[in-house]
Structures are given as structure tokens and as C-alpha cells.
Amino acid sequence: MTVPPRWRVLVANRGEIALRIMRACRDEGLETVAVYSDADRHAPFVRAADQAIRIGPPAPADSYLRIDALLAAAAESGADAVHPGYGFLSERAAFAQAVADAGLSFVGPSAAAIAAMGDKTSARRLMAAAGVPIVPGSADTLSDSDAAAAIAAGIGFPVLVKAVAGGGGKGMRVVRHPRELGAALTAASREAVKAFGDGRVYLEKYIERPRHVEIQILADHQRTIHVGERECSIQRRHQKLVEEAPSVAVTPALRERMGAAAIAAARAVGYRGAGTCEFLLGADGEFYFLEMNTRIQVEHPVTEAVYGVDLVREQLRIARGMPMSIPDGPVTPRGWAIECRITSEDPANGLLPSAGTITWIRAPAGPGVRWESGVESGSEVTLFYDSMLAKLIVHAADRPRAIDVMQRALAELVLVGVATNIPFHRRLLADLDFATGAIDIQFLERRADLLLPADDDATTTRLAIVAALLAEERRVSRRTGSPPVSTGDLNVARSAWRDTARRDALR
Template structure:
């Protein structure tokens, strides 16, 4: 077994690999850029080597520097994680030349499966069902349109070296095919250094289901499947194992085809064969990822296998000690990807410091894989993932219930995050029923995500919590020493809670046991039991006999409460104070309709208009790059450009003015 390995990655996956390595008694080496000098994976490693400036192309993608780091530290093997160099044939070869083991498949398998065009040809030869399409390299947008028309719309344009949803565009007509080819090519060149794209038929009403394979070169197993259909912009959002859609016959057929493809390239390591599955359970090969998948924890939770450990053991020359008959799927697991993005602003990336980061406690039913910490920073240079929140239950309903509770407990401040959106997804009846397709988000949120999409909540829960928190403050104030006799703080029992703009009279009494409270709302008394104390961010307890977790932030004279994905501002008044508050004038927000504001921090790549130019609704105005993704900003209405406030190459802050209109 190896004594020391280097992890050629960063963030949560680097930390994940280190956990298993340390469990196995293997020392670890981290690599880091300037932006990651104080990152969690650097702190967890036994050694750390600096490899360059923040941009990936100048650090985590530099093969020579990472190989040299192995030589300098005496690392015998490298685990590449996912992304970066994990499927780079040249990296595997460079390590081999120095006698360093690559914890993954060999260069032949990486090349054959890492290239989407070549992998589809091989899959067809191996008898694996494939999607109709054109597998050759396309030279320009005109050829892309011609090919798309021959296949028949809709088509998917994909980067050959792509992954993670980058370099992918869906086209329903010739114009979208031409534009999609240009965008996909540019994005692929920027993300992978390879601008080749191909075109294939887009399967409507599809499910994205992948098979986990594990092979030591002789014994090749399929380790169940993962349902990854809940996607946004081709990026997975929620994954689960097993799939609520597959029957045993389809699972076996998909597994056997995945094994056949793996054997065709003499695969050794953990890998994933991805399929598109239609409504009739017909399945078609999509791609093979010759690496560890982001969503591997759900497979680990339902099988009890440590996939990272097996990757390391196989790379060290050990043989699998399990057979296909040993693989059993027990219970159900879900994974929610927690991202630093603002779901209320079309999921635009959010960067900055994690002022507070308190994930839910890990247990038999909750697992958190993360690469950040309280006070750490979400950098603009890398993927905006904060953590992967996984829950396990004996049934799918149990796993969903645990996920809802864990999302309530996940406390993040300092950056925007997508937890409200995840909470909304979990509440959708269609999701609960398991009626999923890759179009799920587009169909359930046709106008984008808004506060109206959050699950309906019983307002009396937050009213009762606000009333009890206020009463606790009043009780504490009454206990302050030195108050003059007859002039001490009066403990009121009648109050009015304003939750957002709704006013609710409440009566609050200390319960008979002297420890908890009874809140009367509209003539009905509710018991509130909690050991919450001042300053705690989470109010845990029971309201009306039901367990609740409410996040609490102090806000001036009131509180901001978060529950079930929603947030509400609560202010508690005396009855007279409530009467006065009702007649207070409201400040109107400023009119920003004449400005194009940067919706995110990022780099202004281009400005497509000039001062004095007339623009039409839907016309491209500018392109901003953030988190390795290009974001095209378009005009919302007709107008005339008055002034350009920012030039290409400028580093923009959120809401910075780019263009002003007449």
C-alpha cells in the first residue's frame, strides 16, 4: 500500500479523498493556488505545495508543476478527484514517466472514454445502445446547422472534452444551432483547452441515470445506479440512489452494458457510465466518466462501499474482494448540491467570505462533504460549490424528510446560496412521487425561481417562534439587577407579531412547568418547547407538537427567520406600537430600470453596443464571465444607449453599472 499520495485537486473532493487516505494510514499532500492558500484541503493535508496563481490554467491544470510536487514530496501516487486533470491522458502519462501511480484508469481508457466522440464509437462497437448523432468534428457554425437539420431538431451541441454542463447548448432551430455552436466552442476552449464539439439528437422527456462501475482489471462490477435527472443548465442539482424509475430488469441490462463497455477498454478503477433513459425505459449511452463522480456519496450510503478506498486499493495492485452477487442496494440516499449562487437572481454566482458556516451535524442519516469552513472564502476563480448535503433513510420518503430537516439546519451567511431552491424542489409533489425528467426544473419553474415557489408554510409556526423569542428577551430584561422598586421592566403577556406585513395578536404565558411557553393565536393555544438561548443561530424545538428548526438572525428591533426555504422579517410590538407601525410611511426603492447592472461579480468579457445605439428587447448587451461560465446579458426592453460605464476587461462587482440608457 502507498505511504503517501498527492491529491491533484481542491475543495470538497480533495477533502473527501484525504478523509479516506487518513483512515487507511496514508499521508496526504495538497496542492494549492494563491487563492487557496488558507483553504480547508490545505489545512487537512500532511503537506502542501504551492503551484501558482488563482486561474486554473496557471495552477491546477499545470501538469509539470503537479508532477514536480509529487517528486519533491515523495508522493507515490496521485488521486485526481474530478474535474481539472482527472480525465487528462497527458497527465497520466507524465506521472507514469516518473514512476508515479495514477489512482484511476490507464491512459488508454482515459483517452477512449474521455473523448465523447471516440467513446460513442467504442460504445457502439461494444454493443451498447447509443443516441443518434454526428460523431465527427464540426468545423464551423454553418456545418453545425446542416448536421442538425439532417439529424432533426431538437439537437444537443456538446464539447467533446466537456463535463459539468460546460460547452453544452440545446438547439430547437437553425439560429439556435449556429449560436449554440459558437457559444459551446468558446466555452469549451476556455474551460478545457479543446474546442471540438459534436451534435446528437436530443431525447425528449429523458431521465439521466448513471451506472457506477468498479473494476480491478479482471473482476468488473456494476454497483447500482444513480438518478441524476434534476438538472439546471445541464448541471446536476439533486442526485439519488437507487432510481425511483428503474425496475430490476432494466437495472441489470444497464449494468451489464456498462460492464461490457468497461471491459472493452480494460478498465481498472471506479468509473461511471451515464445513460439517457426515455419514458419507456429505453436507454442510450451518453458518456463514460473515467473518474470519481461528484455524486458518489449516495452510492456509498446505499451499498456500504468506500469507492475512494477501492480506487486506492486497485491502483496499489489489490484485487476486489466483492462479487456482483455481494452488491445489495439497502435503503435510499439523496444528495443536494449547496452552491454559492442567488436563486432569486437567476442563480447567478455569489462570491465572498462565509461570515457564518454551520452545517447540520453528521449522523447515520446526514452526511456533509465540504471544502469550506466558517470564515473561509468562496473564490470567483472556481466552481461555486459550498457543500454536498446527503441524507439516508430506509425509504425514499424517509430520505426526503431527513433532507428537508437538514436543509433547515444548514446555516450559511455572507454569500447567497441555493438552499431555498432545494427546499422548494423537495416539496414538489412531482418530486416526492419520483416523476422526474431532465426537464423537471424547466417545467416546474417556467418563469424561473421566486419566493412564490417556496412550500406553503403554516404562518403560526413562525409567529409562535417570534413571540417566544421576544418573551425570552422580556424575561431576561426583567431580571436585570438594580431596577427601582415599582419601576422595573414589566413582563407583558399581550403582543402583536408583524410577520412581513401581516399583524397577528398573540398572548404569551410561561407554561406550568416554568421552562417553556404557551402562545395563544386566534383563540388557540400552542405549546412551544425549546432550549434556545440568546445568540444561537438555530431555534430547535417543537411547536404544536411538531419538530421545527428555524434560523434566527437579529435585525434591528426584530428578527429575520428562515424556515422551509423561506425567510420572513418578524417584529414584535405592544398593541399600541402595532397601531402606530401600521400607519408608518414606506420608503419606495430607487428606479434602476435605465441601467444595466452586473448581476454578479465577474469579468466583463465584452460590450456589444455603443453609445447612441438603439437596441431592441432581447438584443445582447454584454457578456460577463464568472465561475468559469459565460453569462450573456440581454436588453429587457427597447431603448437607446446613453453611456457605457464599464469597458471590456473590467472586474465588476455585483450591481455595478455597465450601461446607462436614455
């Protein structure tokens, strides 16, 4: 085999994933090119790169989404390849095509594969033809209630009546018994007319308490394999917040069935590289294809932890025409991994994104802890980009221990300057239902309490003491003319209160 050339990889992304990709490039002995908007000039990922090129103003439409600017940066830097990361242009077939047309390698699947999976309706048809299970339903809109009854009987109850033009739960009805079907159709249709001006409805199998379980795929020019599942049922408004691998609901036998289905899905579109097939997993162990993400996933580190692989390095190997480094044969997860997405969402303000300067971060460390961050002390958090600041990933021998390690790591984490969802993670990990793994994609709808700030008297008292001691310290330092103890900035003098406390201890 010929030695692949030393590549220069342009990372068409920002934040933690850009840094993650650059680290993988370094580990593979490849050069890196960062592209950045004006808002990211001082970001850690820019400093991590061998070259850095400005591509425009902060708004994504003026920078990270501009194919022309990215290709110009690639030409200017002499890049050989483009890694799209996740989000932004990563799943735009036109971008993959433009990169290829410019004579560069795209670290990802072909434009054709992206396009085939990008159109969700045609992807479902394609998957059905490939034998991948999809949620059973009426292909067309329903003409009358007799036809609906026949289709519902074929699907099996409970069924879900859904508006063709639907969204946000409007025009949607769960029907558990045949005799309720007629009324549900009428009601859903009427609601759909009101909400969308379109009363057409169709039927789909209703999956009780489904989990979101996805299968990681890797495909080089010879083999297509799966690297097990991740469970991502802890979601809020379709945004994943916590992911884990493996899933409590997946047995080795089910893993092989889901893995085989995901491999079939990838093969059906001639997939190359790393990708993810998302499934709904019902309480009955039946699973249904949702979509395929044709890129690296945010939550890829939990798979890396339990399978001992580096998915981004494998992406780079495959893109260079090398075989993946994972040996042939079945893969088995080792231990348990959990990821918490740390977002700048303020629990005290309806979980709206918060902005500001991060004045201080103390990242957690120690056994089994991985910190993937796009920010550091001094970073500015703007509202231009995704609210995810960092990912905290832990790995331990089993799930209870992984939960313990995550609790420990969250306790070590100090982030000052913007409000974050750290308190939510702490409450979730302490929750009994979460501990038993009794989760599904509606978990956070039922447990909205976990998202809200919770207060106890002990905390209030503790903080009151802190505040009073700080105020007293300031008063004393003012009176004595000694330099003020300013904990707000980073030049901290000795605690005036400490001396008192020391005397206290001696008593």
C-alpha cells in the same frame, strides 16, 4: 500476496473532494500531500494533509491545472501516487500520462482509456461496436429530404433534427410525424445557417422526457463490476443539483441490463478503477449511452450509502494493485440516498455565484446524515472556483423517508455570509412532483419557479418581528450603556429582550 507499500498520495485537487480523498487515505493508512493555490492556503483540506505545498496563484490555470507545478510538488514531497479527484485535470489523458512518465501511480484509469472516452464522437463509435446502446441517428449529414425520410423511418418517430454545428437548441426541431419532416429540415437548416453559418443537419432519435441515469463501475485487475445506478435528472443548464440512488425508474431487471452495458463499455477501453457510464433513460425503459466519466463523481456518496462501499478507498486499493474489497456476486441497494449540492448561487440574483466570507456554518448531523464540505466558518468564497461549497447526503429506509431526513437536515443547516441555493433544495423536496419521482432532465426547465425566491406573509411577519426586537435591543442597550448586543460578531451578550420575554412568559 505481498503487502502493498505504505503510499504517500498527492491529491491534485481542492475543496470537498480533496478532503474526501485525504480521509480515505487516512482510513487506508496512507500519507497525504495537499497542493494549494494562494486562495486556499487556509482551506480545511490543506490542514488535513500531512504535507502541503503551494503551487501558484488563485486562478486554476496558474495552479490546479499546471501539470508541471503538480509534478514538481510530487517530487518535492516524495509522493508515490497522484489522485486527481474530479474536474481540473482528472480527465486529461496528458496528465495521467505525465504522472506515469514521472514514475508515479495515477489513481484512475490509463491515459489510453481516458483518451478513448474523452473524444465523444469516437467513444460513441467504440460503444456501438461493443454493443452498448447509443442514441440512434444518421451517422452523416443529410443530403436530401428523401434520404432523411428513409433514415427517419429506420430510427422511428419522433426524431430530432439537429445542426451539425449546433448548440443551445438552435437549429433543432422535434418531428413527430413523417409529413412534418421536410418542413422541419428546411427550418432547422435555415436557422443553423443564421446561427452558425453552417446549414448541415443530421437526425437523431428524440427521447421523450429522458432521465439522467448513470451506472457506477469498479474495475480491478481481475473483475469489472457495476455498483448500481444513480439518478441525476434534477439539473440546471447541465449542472446536476440533486442526485439519488437508486432510481425510481430502474427495476432490478433494468439495473442488470444497464449494468451489463456499462461493464461492456468499461471493458471496451480496458478500464481500471472507478468510473461512471452516463445514460439517457427514456420513458419506455430504453436507455442510451451518453458518455463515460473516467474519474470519481461528485455524487459518488449516494452509491456509497445504499451499497455500503467506500468508492475512494476502492480506488486507492485498485491503484495499489490490490483487489477491490467488494465480494463477488450481485449487489443490491439498501434503502434510499439523496444528495443536495449546496452551491454559493444567489437565488435573489439570478442564481449568479456569490462571493464573500462564510462567517458561520452549523452543519447538520444525526442519523442518516453525511456532510461533505470544503468550507468551514471563516472560509473565503472566491469566484475562482466551482460554486459548490458542500454536499449534503442522507440515507434512509425508503425514498419518502429519505426526503423527510433531507428536509430535517436542511432545516438544521445554517450557513451565514454568502447566499446559497439552500432555499431551492427546500422547495424541491417539498414539491409533489419530486415526491412522486415524476422527474426528467427537463424538470427544472418546466419548474423554474422552484429556482426563484418565494415569499409568504408569515415569513415576512416573522422576520419583521425579529428585526424589530433586535433594533429595540440595540436601542435599549445603547441607552442603558450596557455592552451592545452584537449578533453580527461572535461575542454575543445576553439578550436584553430575553428578560422582557421571561416576564411575558410569567404573566
